[in-house]
Amino acid sequence: MTRESLLACGLVVMLVAVTLEPAYGHGLIGKRFFPATLATDDPFVADELSLPTVFHQKLRGAEDTPPTKETDVSAELSKRLSPDLGISFGGTFKILDPDSDKTVSGFDNLDVTLKYVFFKSAEHETLLALGLGWGVGGTGNKRVDAEGFDTWTPQLFFGKGFGDLPEQLELMKPLALTGVLGLAVPSRIHTKTFETADTGEVDVKKPLNPTVFQWGFSFQYNLQYLQSYVRDVGLPAPLNRMIPIVELALETPIDGRNAGRTTGSVNPGIVWFGRYLQLGIEAVVPINDDISKNVGVLAQVHFYLDDILPQIFTWTPFHGVLGPTQPR
C-alpha cells in the first residue's frame, strides 16, 4: 500500500470516527435508556413528538363550579438546536364537561420550553439540565380557563440511573429516577375581574395569581436494562422493552389562599419502547381530594423523530445534522 493510500485510509477512518461520535441526547446516558415520561418532563433534549397525550379525569366541584369531567388531548414537538440545547412547543385541547352545564372546549395556552443539558456522566448515568418554560398568555381560550397572562417557569431537571450500584445490589441497577423542580411565576400578580350585581353595582375583584412550586419525579424499572446488562431472566417481547414506572406530579402554591397546600397525583403505569416510538399509559391517582376524588387516566403515543428520519429531523442551525440521539 502506498503512502498516499495509507494517508487516504487514515483520513477516511478519522472522518468516519468523527461522524460516528455518539450523541448523548435525550434518553441515553451511558448505557441507560430513559423513556419520555408522561406526566413530568424528562431531562433530555430531543427530536421527538408526543401525539397524542390523552388525559381524562373527573374533577370535584368547588363553590362556584360543578363537578366536571375533563379530557385533554395534547401534542408536543421537541427539537434540538444543538447537542445540548433544545426547544419544545406544546399545545392542549381541553374538553370540560360539567355535571349540570353544557360542555365547553378549546385550546389552552401554548407552552414553550427551552432546555439546556449542562452536566452528563455516562459512568454514573447522571444528567442535569436547566429549563425555562413559557406559558404564552392569551393564546388559549378563556372558555377553558386559559390565562390571559404569561407564566415563566425556571426549571431544574435531573436524571439518575442506578447502574453504578455495587454487585450485591444488582437487581436494583435497572432502577432510575428522574425529576423536575420548577417555579411557575405569573407575569401578572392580580387578574382584575368585574361583576355586575342585580342592583347594578359593579364589583371589582382582584384575585391573586399565585406563584407555584412545581415538582415531579419518576421512578423507573427498566426491564431492558435488567435483561441486557444485569441478568437475562428470559423475558420475551414485548415485556423485554417495558418499563414499569411511577410518576409524581405535584404543585404547591407559595402564596395566595392555598399557599403550602400541595395537590397533584401519583401515577403508576407502564411504558413500552420500540425503535421509532413508545407507548405509555398511567393511572392518575390524586394525592388528596382537593382537585379530584377519582382516578384518572393518562396515555401517550410518543414518536422518536430523530430515529424515523434523522436526516430531516436532526438538522440544527449551527451543528448540521446531529443524527439519531440514542439506541432504542
Add this chain to the structure above:
Amino acid sequence: MRRLLAVAVFLLAPSPVGAHAFPDHSEPRVGHTLDASPPAVRIWFDGQIEPVFSTVRVENADKQRVDKGDAAIDPRDNTLLHVSLPPLPPGRYRVFWSVIARDGHRTEGDFSFRVK
C-alpha cells in the same frame, strides 16, 4: 387503510433494518453461571452492526483481558458479534462491548457471567 397499517408495522417493528443496534440476547446469558468454560462470547443485536468500530472483550475479576482478541461480526449474520475464549478457570468474567449500528449510532454496554 393499507398505508396506515404499513406505517404502523414500520413504527412498531422491533428490528427494522437500518436503525441502530440494541443487544437482544447473548451466549453466555447475561448474569448466568456456567458449569464449564464457554468457547466464545456471542452477542446478538436487534439491528445490523458495522464491523469497523464494533468490538467486544472479556476480562476476568482482576480486570485482565482473557479473550483471544479475534472479535468479529459473523459474516453470515451481521447482527452477531463474537469473540473466542481460551478455557477459562472458575471465576467471574465481564464482557464489554461497543458497536456501531448502520445508521451511525454507537451503543456500548457490559455484562458479567460466572464459570463454576
